Structure formats: C-alpha cells, structure tokens
Amino acid sequence: MKLDTKAMRHLTAEDWRVLTAVEQGSKNHEIVPTPLIEKISRVRGGASGVHKSISNLAKTGLIGRVKEAKYDGYRLTYGGLDYLALHTHSSRREVYSVGSRIGVGKESDIMIVADEKGKQRVLKIHRLGRISFRTVKANRDYLRNRQGGSWMYLSRLAAMKEFAFMRALKEEGFPVPDPIAQSRHTIVMSLIDAHPMRQISSVPDPASLYAELIGLILRLAKHGLIHGDFNEFNILIKEERQDAAGEDKAEGVLKLIPILIDFPQMVSMDHQNAEMYFDRDVNCIKRFFERRFHFVSSEPGPFFKDAKKLVGSGGATRIDAALEASGFTKKMLKDLEAAIREQAASKDEGGENAGSSEEEEGEGEEEDEEEDDERDAEVVIIRDKGEVAGQADTVVSGARSASPEAEISPRDDTASRMEKLGIDDKADPSPS
Secondary structure (H helix, E strand, O other), X not given: OOOOOHHHHHOOHHHHHHHHHHHHHOOOOOOEEHHHHXXXXXXXXXXXHHHHHHHHHHXXXXXXXXXXXXXXXXXXXXXXXXXXXXXXXXXXXXXXXXXXXXXXXXXXXXXXXXXXXXXXXXXXXXXXHHHHOOOOOOOOHHHHOOOOOHXXXXXXXXXXHHHHHHXXXXXXXXXXXXXXXXXXXXXXXXXXXXXXXXXXXXXOOHHHHHHHHHHHHHHXXXXXXXXXXXXXXXXXXXXEEEOOOOOEOOOOEEEEEEEEOOOOOOEEOOOOOHHHHHHHHHHHXXXXXXXXXXXXXXXXXXXXXXXXOOOOHHHOOOHHHHHHHOOOOHHHHHHHHHHHXXXXXHHHOOHHHOOOOOOEEXXXXXXXXXXXXXXXXXXXXXXXXXXXXXXXXXXXXXOHHHOHHHHOOOXXXXXXXXXXOOOOHHHOOOOO
C-alpha cells in the first residue's frame, strides 16, 4: 500500500485515542472487540464518541471490519500502523515532512522525509505481511502460535532488529546509514548520496571493489555476524575523490565506498545454518562480479571454516551476543527468521498474485502499482512548527524553509507544494 498522510490533519484527539486502543488490543486479538476499544480508549462521550471515531478511521482505511466475524470488532491495517508510527516520529521531532517514495519492495517501502530544518532523511516502513498474509497461513508455525496481530508483531520485530544492528554496526565503524529513530515497524535513518550496486554497469577497478566487499563479509564474521542477504540489492556504492593521503579532495583518485543496508535477516556465526548463509553471501558477490564486470578473483574462498576462526579475534565485540543481551530474545529471532523464510517462499510461489484470505470493509490496502502517481511527489507536512488551533488546513506553496527540496539531489523528483496536517500533541500515542 502507498503511504498517504493527507488524512492525518483531519484526525481528532479522540480518533488518535481510538486508533491507539485498536493497536493495543491487537496484541491479544486479531479482531479487537468494540467493547474493548471503548474500554481502552476512554473517549469522552462514551460509546457514541467511540463509534464516531471508529467510523472516521474505517472510512480512511486505518482500521477494517472483517466480514462474517463471530463478534463486532475491528483490526488495525498497515495504514493505521503507519499513522501511529508517523505520529510518534513527529511528536519526537524526528520527522517533519514526508516526500516521495523512492523504493518499494515485497517487504518494505522507502520514503524520503525531512526534519524541521529541512534535512533529508529516509523512512523505511517494514511490511513483512504484505505477501504472506495474502496466501494461506494455516501451515505457518510462527503464525499459528500467536493469538493475533502477527503481521504487526513480525514487522515490528524486523524494524527493531534492523535498527539494533544498524546502531551496533555504526558504533563499530561499519559503513552503514546513521540510525536516527525507530517506532513500531518503521526506521528513520540518514540519507546517503549513493547508488545501488545493481545499477552500476562498470567500475574502473573491479578487483579493488571486490576486495572491499569480501573484506566486509570477513569483518562482519569477526564480530560474529553474517549479513544473510549480501548482494547487489543491499549494497550502495558511494563515490569519493581522495588524495594520496586518503583525504577528501575535489580533484583526486575516485574511490568507491560500499555502504551496507538491510539487516533484518542478519544471523549469528553460531547459527545452525551459518555456513550456508556465509557461503551464499560470498557466492552472491562472486556471481555478480563475474556477470556484471567480467571479473573472477584468482583467490579461492573465503571459506566459512576460516572465517569462524576470526570470530572475536583481536578483542572484537560479538555484536550477535550483544543484541541478545539487549533484550532481543532467541524466540524473537526465530519468529522473524521464519517470517523472512516464508516471505521468500511466497515470492517463489507467486504469492503476490494470491487473493486475500479475508474480506474487509474500510481496509484500503490495494496492491502497489509499478510507479507512483503524481500524489507521491508531494511533500506533506505532518507537523507545523508552533501550529495553533484552526490553522491545520493551511496550504503553503513554495515554503522553501520547511521543505526538504533544497537538499534533494537532482535525481529525486520532489515537488515544492506542501500541505500542513494538524496533529494534537496531547493525543500522541506512546512510542514503541
């Protein structure tokens, strides 16, 4: 589904409370009973006030009613979870405006956002259930063992794990984006001026870039990690010109710096299938360089048995152990790994074309098209600086100071038209 934030300005404080109540109820119910929504939200006006907000949220597609359910209730949609996450980021001053979608995959959407100073950032929205919940789910252990809200649980786990790994890798000096914030199934990170490796047709020195990438695989192993999806889709190539001393210089030797992204599938070197994941990462790079750059390394390997000896050497921090110590349990890792494995299987089986197993009213979750429409090129302000009541509907044209447009690279097509959305801070959902 596409992220459309325009309706945020129309939501009242009561609407936010009811939406948050549906989210909280989803932890134990796939369909949250209406009486429970009333109990959790504690909206003024009682049942009538709750039903008014439910109607508003359903019309916007933030919650959905499941047809032929055994009781009256609603479930949270991806759109509803998107709004809750954005509301939290906005309240914490992490995101001020939302621009174009710059990437879409089977498991996530990538958006351009900006802070109040107009500095560009990236918002990654995990959507692990996008495929798997459109296919038969009766045989999936990771879903069968949970009462409800599994897609929300898994997407949240993916965001939590990726943010934790990104932060740990950054602290160890790995070339990754700067992790800024995480809320629910979303991550805010720095925007890097780089190109996906899959888009690069030629490089001046394939051997040097290949050595850099193999070095990163071994460096990850030293810290107890295997990327798990180390390929041309998850590696960005940044160009820098450096002088002989390695310092940045306008005129100098062009150096290609690989940047790692996408970490939800990362596993420990102690994983039962570690050798398979390690070999797959290495072979992905070997095959890509042979196919794209006609380069074949004269050096065999690297091999897992040799990489295993590097783990923890030189006093290197075991990031895999540190993540588990931070509260990310083995069960969480197992659930997420199963979901990612099922996601990959769904792709192979053409699960994207399968119909939904549930008919829902107000769902508003249509299949993504190949390209965004013109609406996606707009920059929508989700938080107005010093906004006062009654000004939420103001449309600002060409307000450069509030727009991230000034820092967008020429290849990003973001329009200057912006729209303010009124958000009541008092109704802010608790961040998660």
